Amino acid sequence: MLELSKSSSVMSELKLNQAYVQQIAEVIAAVIEFEVVIIDSNTEVIAGTGKYQSEIGFVYGKESISGQMIKNGSNSILDDDPSKHDICKNCDQKIHCRIKAAILSPIILHDKVIGNISIFAFDVAEKKQLLANQRKYEDFLTKLAALTSSKIDVNEMNSRLAIMANQFSAVINSIIEGIIAINHGGYITHINKSAEKLLSITTRQMNGRHINDIFPEFSVPKVLKFGQQYVEQEIKYFTKDTKDEQCHFISTITPIKKDLEIVGLVISFRSIGEMRKLAGRLIREERKYSLDGILGTSKAMTALKQKMQLVAATDSTILITGESGTGKELFARAIHEESHRKNGPFVAINCGAIPENLLESELFGYEEGAFTGASRGGKPGKFELANGGTIFLDEIGDMPMHLQVKLLRVLQEVKFERIGGVKPVWVDVRIIAATNRNLEEMIEEKLFRSDLFYRLSVIPFYIPPLRERKEDLILLLHHFLDKYNLILGKQITGFTQEVQRKMLAYPWLGNVRELENAVEYAVNIATKNVIDSSFLSSRVNDYFKHNPGLTTGEAPPTLAELEKSAIEAALKKFGNTRQAKEKAAESLGMSRSTFYRKIKNLGLSTKAL
Known part of the structure; x- marks a missing residue:
């Protein structure tokens, strides 16, 4: 045999099951009274008896008896002087070897030799006994080798199953929906973390209980009988003790089948309230960046949106003016979404929020080494990032004079140079600028360039403040009420007449932004179903x-009156055909069915419009 070395760093199948393998070695030694060694595919001693027990962990050379046997993968019998045997011809230790005879049996797992079991004779008497019972010992070792590989296979399978179970559990517990699994009898076998949270109950409290303890209206026999998946079924949750209704859920019920037999069900469910919130957010996001999605049915707002729709398809530069909080960026985004550039980027930058010494690099970018601290490789500016789309320059009135000159050149030549650069950068962008300042007064005061003003205000739009379009206020009130009812999980139905009068009389210097904040505050602290x-x-x-006489005027229009006025205006605008009514409904943010129902409930005659 070759000299011994330290153990291999690769963990073999036998080494992973070392305790069991040692038991096998000891059983063999006890039965046939020979020293036993079990070696893995790395030729490392994994188990042994007698002298080999002290060698556990050492590695024999590849040309040793065991190494050769692992190569050929079949039973080997050493029944001659090692110095004359073929299997020992390349072994450096064959002259000093004490082995007189040996039987080696491979351990095979999935058609791969993973090691061997060997018994050895070290004197003439042991050799005589070993060879006399050669067939019996060989058969015994073969069967124990098969038993060893079978046990290892089972252990590996159990290990894989445990890993798969842990992975499955991690996946199930990461799902936002509640998951409950039940058996054929309707008894709960598993729930995930989301189900625990939604039902305010622990796995220990749930496992083994019948599903009807949790969902009394759930019909297990019916679902099991038909064996079809149920999608978006409403179920109610009751506590076992009080039977008080706790929550409504939307559920999906999926049968678990073994062959063709249904052996259980998986119920996944989500809170209807949470789904409504999600739907509300999606609807708002869908409506948010379109001109029709901007709420307002006053004459001023209707005319403004119509004009914006006309120019949205062009590339002309737009200047939007109006007080803070009127929604200038919202209109800019809506114009972008209505344009042929809608698939391109919309890049917004607030010229008043960035320090003057950084604004130029933010707008036009810089080359590597342009200044101390410049990023390696340089950095593109907002104009480059907006290429193919729209750049929104908010608070343009706060732009420094020297940058106004560079911006004017970009408008004229549609190109610029990065800071520290020498090559021109060509861009294809539409510019929409906005400000709450009076640029014409700034021109007189030499604070804004007149040539830049005329370049920017090719198409000027003025957004009226909320106090100039009070017709929209009640509509906005109820819109924000619906929004924060969804977000905060409230069910507030409306506002008192006194509140509506106050809202109409209040000046709203912060405009729509201030109005939204006021409604959010009220919904947060409200303890009744009316504000x-x-x-x-x-x-x-x-x-x-301080102004007590302001709320004594006439009562504001009701929501029904406002809705009626808005629907009449939409029908006049789009017409009375089915397609026209669908467009009218869309412009008001209503579904077609809701639009038709309101026409009927409000007693509107579409023929007369």
Whole structure:
């Protein structure tokens, strides 16, 4: 045999099951009274008895008896002087070898030799006994080798199953939906973390209980009988003790089949409230960046949106003016979404929010080494990032004079140079600028360039403040109420007449943004299903303490009156055909069925419009 070395770093199948393999070696030694060694495919001693027990962990050379046997993969019998045997011809230790005879049996797993079991004789008497019972010992070792590989195979399978079970559990517990598995009798066998959270109950409390303890209206026999998947079924959750209704869920029920037999069900469910919130967010996002999605049915807003729709398809530069909070960026995004550039980027930059010394690099980018701290490889500016789309320059009135000159050149030549650069960068962008300042007054005060003003205001739009379009206020009130009902999980139905009068009389210097904040505040602290004056912010209430006569005017229009007026205006605009009514419904953010129902409920005659 070759000299011994340290163990291999690769963990073999036998080494992973070393305790069991050692038991096998000891059983063999006890039965046939020969020293036993079990070696793996790395020729490492994994188990042994007698002298070999002290060698566990050492590795024999590849040309040793065991190494050769692992190569050929068949039973080997050493029954001659090692110095004369073929299997020992390349072994450096054959002259000093004490082995007189040996039987080696391979351990085979999935058609691969993973090691061998060997018994050895070290004197003439042992050799005589070993060879006399050669067939019996060989057969015994072959069967124990097969038993060893079978046990290892089972262990490996169990290990793989455990890993798969852990992976499955991790996946199930990462799903946002609640998951409950039940057997054929309707008894719960598994729930995930989301189900625990949604039902406020632990796995220990759930396992083994019948599904009807949790969902009394759930018909197990019916679902099992038909064996079809049920999608978007409504189920109600009741506690076992009080039977009080806790929550409504939307569920999907999927049968578990073994062959053709249904052996159980998987119920996945989500809170209807959460789904409504999600739907509300999706609807708002879909409507948010379109001109029709911007709420407002006043004459001023209707005319503004119509004009914007006409110019959206062009590439002309637009200047939007209006007070803070009127939604200038919202209109800019809507124009972009209505244009042929809608698949390109929309890049917004607030010229007043970035320090003057950084604004130029933000707008036009810089080359590597342009200044201390410049990023390696340089950096593109907002104009480059907006190529093929729209750049929105908010608070353009705050742009420094020296940058106004460079911006004017970009408008004229549609190219610029990065800071520290020498090559021109050509861009294809549409510019929409916005400001809450009076640029014409700034021109007189030499704070804004007149030539840049005329370049920017090719198509000027003025967004009226909320106090100039009070017709839209009640509509916006209810829109924000619906929004924060969804977000905060409230069920507030409306506002008192006093609150509506106050809202109409309040000046709203912060415009739509301030109005939204006021509604969000009220919904947050409201403890009733109607918002009264006690839920308004102190700023709003304090205003009327100092101006008590402002709320004595006539009552504001009701929501029904506003809806009727908005629907009439939409029908006049789009017409009375089926397609026209669908467009009218879309412009008001309503589904077709809701639009038709409101026409009927409000007693509108579409023929007369």
